[in-house]
Amino acid sequence: xxxxxxxxxxxxxxxxLRDLSVNDDSAFHMIESxxxxxxxxxxxxxxxxxxxxWKVLKIGRVNKNPQFKFQRTxxxxxxxxADFALGHHAGAVAMDYTMQLASEAGxxxxxxxxxxxxxxxxxxxxxxxxxxxxxxxxxxxxxLVKAENAKTSFFGTNPICITAPLENEEPxxxxxxxxxxxWNKIRIYRSLDKKLPEGWAFNKExxxxxxxxxxxxLNPAGDYKGFGLGLIVEIFCGILAKGPIGHDIGPxxxxxxxxxxxxxxxxxxxxxxxxPAQDFKNRLQNMVxxxxxxxxxxxxxxxxxxxxEKASTIERLESGIPxxxxxxxxxxxxxxxxxxxxxx
Amino acid sequence: xxxxxxxxxxxxxxxxLRDLSVNDDSAFHMIESxxxxxxxxxxxxxxxxxxxxWKVLKIGRVNKNPQFKFQRTxxxxxxxxADFALGHHAGAVAMDYTMQLASEAGxxxxxxxxxxxxxxxxxxxxxxxxxxxxxxxxxxxxxLVKAENAKTSFFGTNPICITAPLENEEPxxxxxxxxxxxWNKIRIYRSLDKKLPEGWAFNKExxxxxxxxxxxxLNPAGDYKGFGLGLIVEIFCGILAKGPIGHDIGPxxxxxxxxxxxxxxxxxxxxxxxxPAQDFKNRLQNMVxxxxxxxxxxxxxxxxxxxxEKASTIERLESGIPxxxxxxxxxxxxxxxxxxxxxx
Numbered sequence: 293x294x295x296x297x298x299x300x301x302x303x304x305x306x307x308x309l310r311d312l313s314v315n316d317d318s319a320f321h322m323i324e325s326x327x328x329x330x331x332x333x334x335x336x337x338x339x340x341x342x343x344x345x346w347k348v349l350k351i352g353r354v355n356k357n358p359q360f361k362f363q364r365t366x367x368x369x370x371x372x373x374a375d376f377a378l379g380h381h382a383g384a385v386a387m388d389y390t391m392q393l394a395s396e397a398g399x400x401x402x403x404x405x406x407x408x409x410x411x412x413x414x415x416x417x418x419x420x421x422x423x424x425x426x427x428x429x430x431x432x433x434x435x436l437v438k439a440e441n442a443k444t445s446f447f448g449t450n451p452i453c454i455t456a457p458l459e460n461e462e463p464x465x466x467x468x469x470x471x472x473x474x475w476n477k478i479r480i481y482r483s484l485d486k487k488l489p490e491g492w493a494f495n496k497e498x499x500x501x502x503x504x505x506x507x508x509x510l511n512p513a514g515d516y517k518g519f520g521l522g523l524i525v526e527i528f529c530g531i532l533a534k535g536p537i538g539h540d541i542g543p544x545x546x547x548x549x550x551x552x553x554x555x556x557x558x559x560x561x562x563x564x565x566x567x568p569a570q571d572f573k574n575r576l577q578n579m580v581x582x583x584x585x586x587x588x589x590x591x592x593x594x595x596x597x598x599x600x601e602k603a604s605t606i607e608r609l610e611s612g613i614p615x616x617x618x619x620x621x622x623x624x625x626x627x628x629x630x631x632x633x634x635x636x
Numbered sequence: 637x638x639x640x641x642x643x644x645x646x647x648x649x650x651x652x653l654r655d656l657s658v659n660d661d662s663a664f665h666m667i668e669s670x671x672x673x674x675x676x677x678x679x680x681x682x683x684x685x686x687x688x689x690w691k692v693l694k695i696g697r698v699n700k701n702p703q704f705k706f707q708r709t710x711x712x713x714x715x716x717x718a719d720f721a722l723g724h725h726a727g728a729v730a731m732d733y734t735m736q737l738a739s740e741a742g743x744x745x746x747x748x749x750x751x752x753x754x755x756x757x758x759x760x761x762x763x764x765x766x767x768x769x770x771x772x773x774x775x776x777x778x779x780l781v782k783a784e785n786a787k788t789s790f791f792g793t794n795p796i797c798i799t800a801p802l803e804n805e806e807p808x809x810x811x812x813x814x815x816x817x818x819w820n821k822i823r824i825y826r827s828l829d830k831k832l833p834e835g836w837a838f839n840k841e842x843x844x845x846x847x848x849x850x851x852x853x854l855n856p857a858g859d860y861k862g863f864g865l866g867l868i869v870e871i872f873c874g875i876l877a878k879g880p881i882g883h884d885i886g887p888x889x890x891x892x893x894x895x896x897x898x899x900x901x902x903x904x905x906x907x908x909x910x911x912p913a914q915d916f917k918n919r920l921q922n923m924v925x926x927x928x929x930x931x932x933x934x935x936x937x938x939x940x941x942x943x944x945e946k947a948s949t950i951e952r953l954e955s956g957i958p959x960x961x962x963x964x965x966x967x968x969x970x971x972x973x974x975x976x977x978x979x980x
Contacts, residue, residue, distance in 0.1 A: 365909040366742025368712045397741045398710025403910050426871070442930035442938045454868045464871075466864040498933035513858030520810040520941040523927075524798045527770070527808075531919050532910040539926075565709040566747050566876040575875050582883075583867075586786035589842035594786045597864040 294620055295612030298327050300633040301339060308627040314349055314356045314378075321380040322411070329412040330613045333604030334467075336476035337412040339613060343622040344545065345378065345409075351548050354378055354408045360385055368397035371533075372404045376551055379410025383429070387416045387558050394425055394560035404556040405533035409433075409544060413453035414467040414601075420560040421455035421463030424569040428559035429453040432529035434552075435539040437471045438509035440516040443498030445509040447538040449474060450525035456563070459570075459577035466597035470522040471510040478507050529555035611635070638964055639956030642671050644977040645683060652971040658693055658700045658722075665724040666755070673756040674957040677948030678811075680820035681756040683957060687966040688889065689722065689753075695892050698722055698752045704729055712741035715877075716748045720895055723754025727773070731760045731902050738769055738904035748900040749877035753777075753888060757797035758811040758945075764904040765799035765807030768913040772903035773797040776873035778896075779883040781815045782853040784860040787842030789853040791882040793818060794869035800907070803914075803921035810941035814866035815854040822851050873899035955979070 302323055309319035322345055330338030348354045358377030362385075364370040370389055374382035386402045393400025410416070413429040420427030433448025449469035457463045473492050481488050481504040493507035494500060501507045512518030522538075530537035533555035542550050563572050580596045588594050608614075612635040623630040646667055653663035666689055674682030692698045702721035706729075708714040714733055718726035730746045737744025754760070757773040764771030777792025793813035801807045817836050825832050825848040837851035838844060845851045856862030866882075874881035877899035886894050907916050924940045932938050952958075956979040967974040 366906060367740075369742035369906070369909045371910060396711075397743075398713035399741075399743050399745055401743055401905060439927055439930050439938060441932055441934065441936040442927070443933040444930060446927055446930065452865075456871050464867075466868055468861050468864060472858055472861075498931075513861045514816055514856075516941075517812050517816075517857040517862070520812060521796075523940065524810055526923070527798075527800050527920065531916065531923065532907065534911050534915070534919070537923055561745060562710060562713070563876065565713045566715060567878050571878070572875065575878070576871065579867075579870070579875065579881055583783055583786070583790055586783050586788060586790065587842075588785055589787040590785065592785040594783060596867065597860075 293614045294617055295635040296339070296615055296633040297612055297635050298331060298609065301613070301630070302327055304627055304629045304633060305342060307629070308346065309349075311627075312346065312349055312356065318356065318358070318378045318381040321384045322378045325380040325411040325415040328415060331605045331608045332412070332414070332601035333608070334412050334414070334601065336474050339615070340619065341411065343626060346626055348408070348548055349378070353548055353551055358382070362389055364389075364393070368393050368399050368401060370400075370402045372402055374404050374407035376406055376408055376553075379407045379431070379554060379556065380415065382407040383410045383416045383556055383558065384419070386556065387419045387429070387560075390558040390560045391420055391423060391425060394420070394562050398565050399559070399561045401557070401559045403528070403532045404558070405535050405553075407554045407556055408552060409554060410556055412467065413451045414455070414465050416558060417453035417455040417467060418463055418465060421457045421465070424457050424564060426561040426563050427453075427455040428557075430525045430528050430557040432526050432535075432538060432541065432555050434541040434543055436475050436510055437512050437519070437522055438494045438498065440512065440519040445539070447519070447522040447526055448541065449510065450522040450529070450538070452521065452525060456576055457569070457573050458580065459573040462598075462602060464576065464580060464596060464598055465601065468513070468597075470513055470518045470525060472513045472518065473510065475510060478504055478510070525557075528557035532557065637958045638961055639979040640683070640959055640977040641956055641979050642675060642953065645957070645974070646671055648971055648973045648977060649686060651973070652690065653693075655971075656690065656693055656700070662700065662702070662722045662725040665728045666722045669724040669755040669759040672759060675949045675952045676756075676758070676945035677952070678756050678758070678945065680818050683959070684963065685755065687970060690970055692752070692892055693722070697892055697895055702726070706733055708737070712737050712743050712745060714744075714746045716746055718748050718751035720750055720752055720897075723752045723775070723898060723900065724759065726751040727754045727760045727900055727902065728763070730900065731763045731773070731904075734902045734904045735764055735767060735769060738764070738906050742909050743903070743905045745901070745903045747872070747876045748902070749879050749897075751898045751900055752896060753898060754900055756811065757795045758799070758809050760902060761797035761799045761811060762807055762809060765801045765809070768801050768908060770905040770907050771797075771799040772901075774869045774872050774901040776870050776879075776882060776885065776899050778885040778887055780819050780854055781856050781863070781866055782838045782842065784856065784863040789883070791863070791866040791870055792885065793854065794866040794873070794882070796865065796869060800920055801913070801917050802924065803917040806942075806946060808920065808924060808940060808942055809945065812857070812941075814857055814862045814869060816857045816862065817854065819854060822848055822854070869901075872901035876901065
């Protein structure tokens, strides 16, 4: 396993995208998103995706120089036409509008249409929480989660991200797929030829499956509850954006020339209109500290959402982002200077 | 098992509460809430709770004649002081304000403080959906759900209810506890002396438990994901309302003289600002119809959230609300006229 310096990765990614004539803002947000995801330990949405994003930018599925169109329809609502930009850029622009609406109307919600894969939802979700707002970020995705009682999948892993500021540390951040585990976990078990735990996945007959090679769909988190939450996310994304919904969205990693039209939904609520921001942060800090101090059972640490990501960030800023050597070849093909990022 | 007429129950409940000097609006909303919950099959929040509500009104834990105070703090935000009213009444008043805010600002959110048990979240959640708005209703509750990796419970079952209008039928309604099952299910298994399925509950050591008599806390839905969602609900309720949070809220069915100070959170979003309401309803109707038509597996019907409740309502409007004879004695003690509600 290699260890890579996040700051050198950032610089080499920047020149690599500049060489491809990707506009600076798109490049900035995609790079910050994948690096922060990798630092946070969310490898499924981290630097591993950089070669994929490079390919879809080059091939034209994703627009290197998008023209965004924003329409404010009500004091607290708006729609952003993303012109098939990198979802990271579209999301950052949309969240900026969302926060502006919230600062005026108290809450703000922006639907994004004709976007593309936006990476980790937390990248946007954390923006309002840095400004003493409650943040919210949803996206739809291609169908991978089995519909309850059905043979096949219907919705994507449709994640829910909700954030809030804390007094003594980085914001609280819940960022969860509405499936029990991510598809990436299945891919890891495949590569290790390891049996899946029960309750993760189904085969093409729609039956529970522990062979990672035979798994084709994911179990929703909490069975029908996760399925219901995935459906709600789709209402806020595909339905409101008039875009395609889960099972009509093309696959991410194949048919690269085909546009995908992903929809997102962003929200922000001005918590200081309910109680002083300082009181909010104190109250929430006390609550999460009380949880962390509960008597543990079974040896695992008692944590709140986002704690594993905070621990990972500290560790990886210090010792670098891990990557399999076999995977690093893709990076060197894009730009030999990536070799400078290797710490050990 | 008795079968009871919902329309006669409604009338007898009304006179029973009038005899107790409960104000008409409080009585109206509590009665409509428990009857609609029972019709929808949500027996844990239905007419079974009527004798409990009567008791806490009589004893003064719940205020028979509350004075609500509403403060609009931003175009889309407000706070309602519920003066310890029946939560059903406080919630209905708050949702009314919420919808007014949404009609002006595009979205509306109201935090309710110093309220009491509000019954089924769907009673309020469905109000905006009847007016072509997306609806949202959360509440906190006393601690019953085990914190992830901890020995004891911290949050209540903190439900999430989200609704949206459909073209050809009553609105879509997701109304779910953030625990895998409700506490009421454990109570039913207790009364039947039946072993609990694995993954539902824990004992006082914080270990998985299938003996219903030894179960003291519930498993969050989807393990740490449900725990995270319960925490988010608490942020919107107890934290924003400056009220007590889960483990500081007293028990519902004991210490009846003690006030409990439950917090709620209501939201509405004007979907017609994103696309014409008619298009929204068509798109969502098509989506849920496509789901229902998926090939089933394992014999169970493919459904969307709210389908079981719709089927129950049709059946129970026809043949009455079922109730164990042993439980009906409580009703007759309150008012002998309840006997007139018996269909068979």
